[in-house]
Amino acid sequence: MASAAIPNSKKPGRPRDPRTEKAILKAANHLVTRTGLAEMTIEGVAERAGVGKASIYRRWPSKGALAFDAVLDAILATQPTPDTGSLEGDLVDTARNWVALARLPGGRTVAGFIAEIQSDPDLAAVWRQHFVSRIRQERRPIIERAIARGEIPARSDPELIMDLLYGPLYHRYLNGHLPLNDAFARSVGRMVAAAAASGAAAPAAA
């Protein structure tokens, strides 16, 4: 009954060197955070990592997929789910954390991914599943606690509230038409909390 649970290499041929993968990811992380995803090239990563291009293509199907693996964990680590005791407090903190990430060195990294997924459907699917949906799943307790506290109606749509919160932040982040700062984050959190408290996020009773 020995199934595929054993990580022992049982396939013939030379096994992949784990250091190769680490070197590629490290080089990709450096280039994508320093120069941006658009400027990062597979050839550049290969040169910096001291590997052949084939060793990259053997592991990742595209530049975007590699860059995603190279930076995802670090980005997610900066975005905890707050628990302040009120809906407005949680929404404001969430928004402020996001703005703080965007203003960090390398803060344009997410913008590079949004740009990339507009013309790479495969990467878009990975992005939605492992980034957008994952963060939203982690933020669900904010809404659930607000409902439990009686701050908002029980039927309030969590996805709608999340879109209302993150949407304006991404909007300024991607368009750059107005400052993306702490004051804006607070305003957005306050607005969304007010809208949700008014019951507008629940199906219309009329």
Add this chain to the structure above:
Amino acid sequence: MASAAIPNSKKPGRPRDPRTEKAILKAANHLVTRTGLAEMTIEGVAERAGVGKASIYRRWPSKGALAFDAVLDAILATQPTPDTGSLEGDLVDTARNWVALARLPGGRTVAGFIAEIQSDPDLAAVWRQHFVSRIRQERRPIIERAIARGEIPARSDPELIMDLLYGPLYHRYLNGHLPLNDAFARSVGRMVAAAAASGAAAPAAA
């Protein structure tokens, strides 16, 4: 005192053929709306228009600038400023119009520009000035009328309200994590109207 008001060619050298410019714009419009901005190439436009690449670079500094000129008027023409008599009605109509544009054939055109400006600062400046700011300017009466009707506080921030409205629409449009449909447009308009009516878009009194 004859100033530069006369269109007569008075500069030396061969004058530009006006048909060349029209042919380029027509070819660019076709390619950007059919295949997307990322897939459009200057070489492709030149071939389709039957002109040399230099004739394109002589007129536009980049692919994005050309595409922008080729499609801007058509896009703006689909986005009128509604006047329904209520803030919620105006916001809902604005959102619905935008969603309708996004769902049209060629509806990914704007996504291509958002992607492009993430790595083209010059195009980003043009985009902000001639698209984002222009649309916002045209929507100002929505807020002003709502203030005049007493629906929202006089100090309400129009930019904040616009970001709250457009942000969530763009968010679903660019990420594709959830459907961008008429129901969503209505919900967003209703939420933003509720938030603004609550006074959350005005500077905190506390």
Add this chain to the structure above:
DNA sequence: TCAATTACGGACGGATCGTCTCGTTATTCC
């Protein structure tokens, strides 16, 4: 008439893509 100037279409060198080949190395199966 002719020098100066600018537009024209097409040719050109350069960057990067993704694939492929080379000679070598590490591992499995018999």
Add this chain to the structure above:
DNA sequence: GGAATAACGAGACGATCCGTCCGTAATTGA
């Protein structure tokens, strides 16, 4: 031990597209 297999770094390769340069054509002004 030896054949088969697959990963390794290096880089050649054809393809695509970039942005500029080149020779020619059209126009102005002296």
